[in-house]
Amino acid sequence: MTQEQLIDGLNELNEYSKDEKLTTTELKQRLKLIEWTRHIITWHDNSNVANHGYLVCLVSVLFDPAVYFTDHEYKERTGLTVDIQTTIEKPHVHFIACCKSSESEQLAYGETRLKCIKETSKKLASKAGVEYLDTIRYFKDDSRTRQFENGQQKGGNFFCDCGLPASMVEDLAHAQSCHFHPIQERVNAIMMSGTVSRINALQNKVNALSGLTRGELARELAARCIYNGNTKKELQHLLDQKRHGIQRLPALLINNPQSQLSDLCLDHYEVLPVEPLHDIAHHIENLLSELPRHLNSKEREAMERTATLSYQGKESRRGFDHRAALIKTAVHLQQNALFSEKPLQVLTTLVEMQTILYSPEKERCPQLILRYYNQAWYHAMLIKELIDCEHLKKITRPKLFVVYFHDLVSHGGLILRLVSGQSTNAEKEERIFNHIKGITKNNSNYNSSQIIPNVFVRLQAENQAKTDESVQREQHEISHLAKALQPHLNTTIPFSLI
Secondary structure (H helix, E strand, O other), X not given: OOHHHHHHHHHHOOOOOOOOOOOHHHHHHHHHHHHOEXXXXXXXXXXXXXXXXXXXXXXXXXXXXXXXXXXXXXHHHHOOOOOHHHHHOOOEEEEEEEOOOOHHHHHOOHHHHHHHHHHHHOOEEOOOXXXXXXXXXXXXXXXXXXXXXXXXXXXXXXXOOOOOOHHHOOOHHHHHHOOOOOHHHHHXXXXXXXXXXXXXXXXXXXXXXXXXXXXXXXXXXXXXXXXXXXXXXXXXXXXXXXHOOXXXXXXXXXXXXXXXXXXXXXXXXXXXXXXXXXXHHHHHHHHHXXXXXXXXXXXXXXXXXXXXXXXXXXXXXXXXXXXXXXXHHHHXXXXXXXXXXXXXXXXHHHHHHHHHHOOOHHHOOHHHHHHHHHHHHHHHHHHHHHOOOOOOOOOXXXXXXXXXXXXXXXXXXXXXXXXXXXXXXXXXXXXXXXHHHHHHHHHOOOOHHHHHHHHHHHHHHHHHHOOOOHHHHHHHHHHHHHOOOOOOOOOOOOXXXX
């Protein structure tokens, strides 16, 4: 390729600046690195199958238009219409293991995972001779599993990896300014900078900062240049404020506290702070439960009746059911003029937020990201205006504001700047346990030693025989329902609210 062709290729990927003075060799190396690097996203979770606990880990490759054909490019070459992103990002089973839900048992598989991750340093050649470099990039799942992966405490005052105190979750300006600690920073600045925590971490203790005596707390704080506090309670409070909920090393580093991330092939690894399936579904559930109790009697009756009918009497409700119920409720209240402007905007802004978070990579652009930021901010302000946060009537304040609300409002836009929402939602991954339970029920004698081999064989056979398109069908149905709402206009925030 000539220098002009190299520059055109980088411009097409938005990876070139005119201010850069690069030689042809440097341009070629940059284009190779971008086009020949594949990014891997992982997921794991624990559940009960045939009265035994199992840990399942899945992996998928992120769709990247720099590496793969886009839908349009593939159609030009083959004449076929294919959803390339869905095809590329299909999850594959990495391992299935007998494992209880306790952290100590799940952490025991960290070394196995790490051994496999190190293998990604070996380049794989395609049939055309192109050597691809695989990079472990993201981890996704619900909030509790993300906290496990990152070494964060589960729940409590510091519930989020960004270190925001639960008491300040409604302060949107402060929540937006909280930054995530990269993995290396979590290791160096938080875990390995103290005396007691360092000793415990090197001894592979699961919770290096729990159960400390008063003397250990004083030494730990002194190593961090904190000399306040007298009682054990005061010292513990100061340490809690300093570590922002970090209670141990990240799961993959629990046995390698002093290793460099680059040596473990984890130098680009991040735990995503938002997972659209869980965050959207639970926020919708909480909102439809609490909002009617803060409206006048006519609006309350209309919303409760509509929301109940929208669920169609389902007792077991999936993420799809919550998303569909939100749209049906919003459409009915809008078309029949049963709601005043602000309560209706609470629902319609959430509809658009979920639409953006489920959108594919081909739709992701700066305009869409800005749109999400505006809608999320406006949605949060409307909730704070309509719902009396100090006197919730159906659910508790932490349930409404602490996890799902915070994830969507404070971190949803940030994630969209990195990767599309379709890549980060765990819709397909979450169905693996239902699939495994079905295989076990219909094709096994419930002997624990035979469950895993049987599941692997059946999954491989089904993977070759057919493709599960249920997620695409549900997404198409959601999109069809949303068309009944009035077209989205530019985000207009009233001056009175500002």
